[in-house]
Amino acid sequence: MPADTDLAKQNDELIRFTNVTKSxxxxxxxxDLCFSVRPGRHVTLIGPSGxxxxxxLRLLMTLASPDSGTIDVNGGRxxxxxxxxxxxxxxxxxxxxxxxxxxxxxxVLRNITEAPVRVLGLSKDEAEERARELLDxxxxxxxxxxxxxxxxxxxxxxxxxxxxxxxRPQVLLLDEVTSALDPELVAGVLDVLRDIARTTxxxxxxxxHEMNFARDISDEVLMFDAGKVIESGPPEKIFSEPEHERxxxxxxxxx
Ligand code: ADP
Numbered sequence: 627m628p629a630d631t632d633l634a635k636q637n638d639e640l641i642r643f644t645n646v647t648k649s650x651x652x653x654x655x656x657x658d659l660c661f662s663v664r665p666g667r668h669v670t671l672i673g674p675s676g677x678x679x680x681x682x683l684r685l686l687m688t689l690a691s692p693d694s695g696t697i698d699v700n701g702g703r704x705x706x707x708x709x710x711x712x713x714x715x716x717x718x719x720x721x722x723x724x725x726x727x728x729x730x731x732x733x734v735l736r737n738i739t740e741a742p743v744r745v746l747g748l749s750k751d752e753a754e755e756r757a758r759e760l761l762d763x764x765x766x767x768x769x770x771x772x773x774x775x776x777x778x779x780x781x782x783x784x785x786x787x788x789x790x791x792x793x794r795p796q797v798l799l800l801d802e803v804t805s806a807l808d809p810e811l812v813a814g815v816l817d818v819l820r821d822i823a824r825t826t827x828x829x830x831x832x833x834x835h836e837m838n839f840a841r842d843i844s845d846e847v848l849m850f851d852a853g854k855v856i857e858s859g860p861p862e863k864i865f866s867e868p869e870h871e872r873x874x875x876x877x878x879x880x881x
Pocket of ligand 1 (some may be wrong): 650653655673674675676677678679680681682
């Protein structure tokens with residue numbers, strides 16, 4: 627096992643980015659980025675649009691690859707790694723997207739059971755039992771047989787959260803999960819996420835513009851600018867006494 631993976635384990639880190647660089651053409655989106663997340667922590671990534679936050683989540687989902695640097699998750703290597711190793715490590719990670727991305731031709735229940743049956747090898751009965759528990763958790767126990775198109779955006783997003791949790795990930799990535807919703811539907815989704823944060827030991831990495839939610843849910847806030855973490859700390863500190871001028875400017879624009 628490579629030495630810095632050992633180091634990550636030793637330091638009780640679930641996620642570690644070490645010197646990660648990612649460019650699109652001559653646009654350097656992540657610039658020699660280093661940060662780590664301990665197990666069970668709820669970490670929010672904030673910063674101006676284009677500062678690389680979504681790219682970090684996409685790397686963790688292996689939807690993109692870094693140009694250089696290493697990414698470790700749960701003592702395994704995600705990058706650089708061979709396909710087999712990467713697939714194993716990737717199984718620990720679930721993501722909820724801005725645009726729900728539910729399968730439109732499947733019922734709510736089937737949306738949730740599909741991957742556990744196909745990827746984890748659960749029996750249909752096991753997967754359905756777990757799916758019904760999760761639907762209960764997100765307040766949709768009575769909508770198991772509906773199609774996504776019969777649900778509101780907020781309900782669809784709650785199904786997407788249940789679907790991500792059905793894979794029993796250690797890490798849940800949340801990318802602007804309320805920004806496509808009508809304002810009156812936002813609170814219901816955030817309440818579900820607060821509940822999950824409070825009642826499970828899942829590690830959360832969250833990109834959001836909902837600063838009140840970030841303040842509530844986070845153990846730690848990372849402020850990004852131009853592909854680097856320029857400041858980090860508990861929400862009380864970052865929101866009330868930011869040290870960096872860029873953090874102050876950003877917060878005064880969004881709060
Ligand atoms: P944030 O989430 O902080 O708004 P992103 O990670 O989405 O930032 O994007 C950072 C930068 O990377 C932006 O300038 C964006 O245009 C660029 N970018 C992201 N994905 C791609 C891509 N697939 N091709 C080209 N440029 C991209």
